[in-house]
Amino acid sequence: MRPYRAVVLLFQFYPLLLLLQSVSSFPHKIIPRLSPHNKQALILRNPDDVISTSAISSKDFKTFFYKQTLDHFNYAPQSYATFRQRYVVNSKYWGGPTSNSPIFAYLGAEEPLDDDVGFIGFLDDNAPHFKSLSVYIEHRYYGKSVPFGSMEAAMKNDTLRGYFSSTQALADYAEILLHVKHKFSAHYSPIIVIGGSYGGKLASWFRLKYPHIALGALASSAPVLYFDNITPQNGYYSIVTKDFKEASKNCYQTIKKSWAEIDKVASKPNGLSILSQRFKTCSRLNNSSELKDFLDTMYAVAAQYNHPPKYPVTMVCKGIDGAPVGTDIIGRIFAGVVSYRGKRTCYDTNAYNQPSETSVGWQWQTCSEIVMPIGRGENDTMFPAYPFDLNEFIKSCKDLYGVSPRPHWITTYYGGHDIKLVLNRFGSNIIFSNGLRDPYSSGGVLEDLSESIVAVTTPKGSHCLDILHSAKTDPDWLIMQRKKEVEIIDGWLKTYYADLQTLNK
């Protein structure tokens, strides 16, 4: 098992961390908005799998750095600055340029690329079938692709921070992919872009914005509709709630009742000490919200990464439901924590708040561009009410960064409203894949938009599961989902090669 710190290091959520750090008087009302990739998934998925973060340095993968333009959309002298952007190539199975064999490109998201290479299996698992070249590209400002040295340095300066956006990232990918085609003499090799969660959004947006570079996109668990008012605010937490309800009605009810129970205990004399003891917190709780935020996040993480074969939601509920007869609500909730997180000498309620490149970078991204209005109302989930308040959100971002988010920019630039009306007769070759137990599926595309912009859903699936490495423990529905995706991509390629021939290329 990986050390605990490593487990949570890459877990990001938004915008609790920096808010708590930098605006200590800020009310503890900030909902942890879960991030796409959570490497915790690795552990949850199969603790016995050895997934090496050093895959990137194995002999199959070659690392390159591209001299990337800092600002693609601006022509002031400072925009011409360049930085080194990392990408990694595996050419082991590639059929080579003479056969116009395809290129599969993983579009990195809000994290260093190091883990992805060993973690995202779809490219290399299917490379023998497609005879494809696998390319993994790191997102600007993460890992080894940070302009101006470190993420920390870049983020401190409000001018340097300005270049950190999805539109710049897509243009980076465009340049690198054209460069790779040139480098590998692969002019007519079709490119399929792949991404998960935020990276899935990037993949679908890339196909829409750069169809001349990518032939198609596999957008896994991409909540492209969680903007403006397209998706109900409580979409995310409604699915968390549904997951728990489906796992066990009793478990769901226990959790639902627990918040008031925690507050009740907390309000007693010495109540926080009692709670600290009962939850074996590593340090004494300063307020009940510390505990509630921890639990809140834990349930959401369990639902989002509710992967086979262990199914974390089931693990939590087993703990809650399996506590000895007579155990009170507090005791049952703690039993859920133990069941899910394992037996420990103490439980760190800041486990989900560890600073990382991802937490720092993603907070900025969500506070500038990727504004997802995730909230919940009174009694519409198993959680206490906490509606998303755009004005409050804007204010807190402005307090942090000095500039306001642009909450409508994503739908202005990428669209989203009336997506079926728009894409029914525009564009092609996108798979939106979603596991319906993934809370983010609430903001996903769940129905076919056209003949070739299609939805592939699995009722039992969780976040980004389809693009992870295949494993012996994979259930049939997951195997079938991946097979279906491969078949669809096969179809795109077949049509492309026929077109190529027709046009005598």
Next chain:
Amino acid sequence: MRPYRAVVLLFQFYPLLLLLQSVSSFPHKIIPRLSPHNKQALILRNPDDVISTSAISSKDFKTFFYKQTLDHFNYAPQSYATFRQRYVVNSKYWGGPTSNSPIFAYLGAEEPLDDDVGFIGFLDDNAPHFKSLSVYIEHRYYGKSVPFGSMEAAMKNDTLRGYFSSTQALADYAEILLHVKHKFSAHYSPIIVIGGSYGGKLASWFRLKYPHIALGALASSAPVLYFDNITPQNGYYSIVTKDFKEASKNCYQTIKKSWAEIDKVASKPNGLSILSQRFKTCSRLNNSSELKDFLDTMYAVAAQYNHPPKYPVTMVCKGIDGAPVGTDIIGRIFAGVVSYRGKRTCYDTNAYNQPSETSVGWQWQTCSEIVMPIGRGENDTMFPAYPFDLNEFIKSCKDLYGVSPRPHWITTYYGGHDIKLVLNRFGSNIIFSNGLRDPYSSGGVLEDLSESIVAVTTPKGSHCLDILHSAKTDPDWLIMQRKKEVEIIDGWLKTYYADLQTLNK
């Protein structure tokens, strides 16, 4: 007839002017690269038509200013600065939001909007038919939409100049069109974008990049393929040559021989005085290139704006061919000038070099982003050889502005290579219209790319003719071309309204 200065004021070409002004030692080898909109067209088209530049202030048109974001793709504090962007609306024929009547939006190009409103006829001529709202939007940095006061002030500062690009302009249009929809409660009113030449590129690119905002595009005379090596360098001047050859073989041969003849005279003692006298130049020629550049541009302008009913190419050739028997080549060429430009006391060889907002702005645009490699080789046109040399071009732009052009950015961002392969199965609803006598048609889309991305060409047509106001003197083929365009757009709208109904919107 409008005063001469006004005629040429808006004529821009590239990059002769500033190069000559600021780099006086620069070799006189810079080809005048013709600009899209030339208001000279107005005069050529029908000198008796009164086309008012004050149409914009007539009662049918309402002028608005939108608070526009300076940099849409960057989140540094300075990117949040705003400027007033002008747009003009004519709602006289609009069917209103209840009928979801369409919005026709003219996307302004490299000039102030003032002239366009009275000049671009397609929107208002067809508004009664479509019951459409007409919207004209000014391009950033032109007319009354210049951030930081005047074009001159904005262009002097290399940081302020940086925000002047096509990608920012398209994002401006996106924001304004969403704003207009909101303002007119026209959420489901489909938008058709229209533009000519550079504005035509913008229109087609807008449909490709913002399909959720524009349902379709009419891209008139848009040389979207005049980038990288997609179109042969000599495409433009080959068509100028063809136009003259078709008008008169003798005329073409006379012009072809004239360059050496001019040089021969110039090399004589007192040769420049002789040429100055024979061409009645307003001031004495300093070198023969001054004269040759003038003639070069004049032929190109005549070909580009070879409009009915006068057909400037025919006018030039009538002068050349109609000179009295025995007239020498120099005399014939001068007769061509007189026939085309009218009888004057003297002829200003700088007529095409008058500084204007357009000449200043367009030079920057072509020296940063819109790099069109227009040149010509030895004996492949009626002009002297002057190949486009990218390195020389980059150097001259860098000398002028301190930064290099990004010659491959347009194809990276918008595509262009293998356009049929790419758009055959991606996108929809674009008309690429071209007059085949327009030299820019060499870089246009001249064949259907798919069922709904289509080419409409007219063998006798010239630059942007289809989107100008209709006139009594319009030949049948022009009337038919416009009719065809209207029918195609009718088809898009019909399908859209059916989709709207199917989706119960």
